[in-house]
Amino acid sequence: MIPGSFSYHRPASVADAVKLLSDLGEDARPLAGGHSLVPMMKLRLATPxxxxxxxxxxxxxxxxxxxNNLVIGAMTTQHELLASDEIAKSMPILHEAALLIADPQVRYRGTIGGxxxxxxPGNDMPALMMTLGASYR
Incomplete structure (x- = not known):
């Protein structure tokens, strides 16, 4: 199927994104990797x-x-986790989990934040982040 029509915005800063989300309200959805939102839009289960x-x-x-903290940006892709020497050295369980996520195409675009x-509930990363004591802002 084809998703319904929508306006596309690509802010350059966090402040711009927050302003857009605030101004546009419930009619707006943030897009990270898009692996969950885009299929829902194609089926018209989500119509932002x-x-x-x-x-x-x-x-x-x-x-x-x-x-002592490892800081990972929300838009860091699974592929970037796999390519990181810092992740492999200091948090190998995160490296191993990223290897198990879907396939290479998804890992190149899919983000840790998304x-x-x-x-x-079928996703491993939220449970792993809880186990590691991750915090978010």
Missing amino acids: AHLIDLHGIAALKGISRDG NVANGD
């Missing part, structure tokens, strides 16, 4: 009037250290 694509926001990407925020 506005999509807010978060891929242009550099501040939401990356893997870094902050003291994966966790979607809350699919």
